[in-house]
Amino acid sequence: MSMTGYSLTVEQGCAIESAMCELEVQAEAETVLCIDCSGAILGQAGTLEGHILDTVSALSAGSFAATHELSRVLGEGGFEAVHHQGHKKGIYIHSVAEEFRIVVVFAKPTTIGLVKLYAAKTIKEITPLLMHVINQGLAPMGQESVTFDLDPNAVPFNETEAHRAATSN
Amino acid sequence: MSFVSFQKREITFKLVYYGPPLSGKTTNLELLHKVIPATERGDMTMLSTRQDRTLYFDFLPLQSNAIKGFVSKFQLYTVPGQPIYTETRRIVLNGVDGVVFVADSQWSEMEANTDSFENLKENLATDDVSLEDLPHILQFNKRDLPEIAPIHYLEFMLNRGEHRVPSFESVATEGTGIRESLNAMAKLVMARFIKEHKMEIGEVINREDLAVSDA
């Protein structure tokens, strides 16, 4: 993958989201995410929404990376999947096309067996698409007309009352 | 590694706060969390030891409208500064778009600053990234303390690459200089992204022209 970045076209984004929806329904999962190895979200389905998805994604990417590294240090050469089971909820993370992860958050009565079964099917389906995404870079065919403009005077994060209060002592 | 979703009209950037032990990386994120309105940020997550030392990373998601027609998401991470966690720092750096190097201005920490700076270069090199090519800025923190090095000294120690990078003085505990650092970092990263995108569009159009003239 290029160091500077990659992108998803509208069609690719829709294809990933519908694959996530299908997995969510079939595995009766709570939330399903497709993320990259650094924690950016490509698509999701399920009950979680908003910034908490960013947190779940960052922690899942981190958890997978740490376990993967651990296995490498132990001479195992890297795990393909990790599974954490709590009292009520479980989380299953599986790598796809090396650079990406599928994250499934599930609760009883769904079982890990069911999740693994349907996740395997989804992974098989989206692998070719994700392999393609890796190679197309930042400006995929069909999106050439989209340009990005940065207002030179725009301040990404403006000063707020809270900031003035925090710094005025 | 920026990521664009044309479907969601979102661009995601990853920023990492790097630096020596106890330089104030976690404090930067804590104060940003405090001063940025809840509509532009999520909750902060800290993976730390009982003594408040970062063990794996801290995480704070932010979003801005600085690029027209898209939501720009900035995922802020810190690394653990303690030397033993170098593998962990390498993992957190994976896919980084910009680094805020938080230096400790105290005289006693000069060696720690330069060690950490070298460690940053080494860790990036394992992913074939050179710091020269990666948008980054310097933040000279703890300017409120008595035994601190003057700015020109810190610049001499840390800002001696071919291209000078922007630097900021800060007192993270009071929130001074942290928003300025973030904004400068965010702008550099977005400018880089827009430039790379234009170059790639040029290539795509060239490819299409070739395809047409071949036919």
Ligand SMILES: Nc1nc2c(ncn2[C@@H]2O[C@H](COP(=O)(O)OP(=O)(O)OP(=O)(O)O)[C@@H](O)[C@H]2O)c(=O)[nH]1
């Ligand atoms: N006086 C002063 N103290 C600061 C400043 N910034 C941070 N500190 C203090 O320095 C200590 C360490 O700050 P942290 O933000 O935890 O440092 P860190 O870089 O995240 O440390 P590690 O995670 O262990 O690498 C805390 O006690 C902070 O309150 C500053 O600008 N001035």
Ligand SMILES: [Mg+2]
């Ligand atoms: Mg810390």
